[in-house]
Amino acid sequence: MRAAPAAVKPSLTIQRRLNASPDRVxxxxxxxxxxxxxxxxxxxxxxxxxxxxxxRAGGSFQVSFKTDDGEFHQVGGVYREVVPNKKLVFSWxxxxxxxxxxxxxxxxxxxxxxxxxxxxHEQLFDEATKTGHTxxxxxxxxxxxxxxx
Numbered sequence: 001m002r003a004a005p006a007a008v009k010p011s012l013t014i015q016r017r018l019n020a021s022p023d024r025v026x027x028x029x030x031x032x033x034x035x036x037x038x039x040x041x042x043x044x045x046x047x048x049x050x051x052x053x054x055x056r057a058g059g060s061f062q063v064s065f066k067t068d069d070g071e072f073h074q075v076g077g078v079y080r081e082v083v084p085n086k087k088l089v090f091s092w093x094x095x096x097x098x099x100x101x102x103x104x105x106x107x108x109x110x111x112x113x114x115x116x117x118x119x120x121h122e123q124l125f126d127e128a129t130k131t132g133h134t135x136x137x138x139x140x141x142x143x144x145x146x147x148x149x
Contacts, residue, residue, distance in 0.1 A: 009102075010130040011122040016141050018115045020148040022085040022108045025115045028144060029088060029106060030055045035063065038147050041139030043067045057082050061090065077101070092121070100125045117141070 018025055028034045032051035039049050048066040055061070062076035077091035086108055093101040102125070107118040119137060124130045 009122070010124045010127055011120065012124070012130055012134050012137070013121075014119045014134070014137055014141060016117045016145055017111065018117055018145060018148050019113075020115055022110050022115050024148070025108050025117055026085045026088075028147065038143040039063055039140055040065050040067075040073075040143075041136045042142075043069070043139075055079060055082055055088075077104075097125075100129070102129075117144075 020028075028038065030053060032053050035051045035053075036049040037046070039051070040046070044065045044067055049063065050065070051061065051063045053059075053061045057079055059079045059082075060076060061079065062074065064072065064074040066072055074095040075092060076095070077093055079088065079090045080103070081087060081089035088104075088106040090104055091101050092104050093099075102121060102123040105118075105120040105122070107120075109116045109118075119141070121133055121137065124133060
């Protein structure tokens with residue numbers, strides 16, 4: 001008897017062309033005071049975003065925030081690959097569902113005076129999780145793009 005094939009977990013990919021150098025985009029992802037300026041969907045109270053980051057392979061991160069309904073959220077993970085100004089790969093798990101770990105890959109590529117950012121979020125728990133993360137990442141990247149406008 002053959003084993004049933006493993007279910008493929010959903011993933012999402014979002015790209016943005018940013019009006020910034022790869023160095024500035026990388027810093028926006030790796031410096032706590034920078035990520036606090038843009039992280040989270042539109043319902044996040046931006047002044048509540050807090051980040052702790054040890055940006056190196058094997059280092060960890062934690063980002064927390066409150067949404068406009070007063071709810072507290074916290075996500076964290078471990079950096080699996082760090083290539084300054086080019087690539088970040090890290091695990092991703094919400095404090096309320098740590099068993100639902102997924103993986104995020106952020107690729108940063110120079111395109112003339114702009115930077116192409118590609119975000120790949122893989123191994124999501126289910127389609128509902130994919131929908132929520134698509135909404136969250138879209139809102140976050142809208143703010144990141146506005147930061148460089």
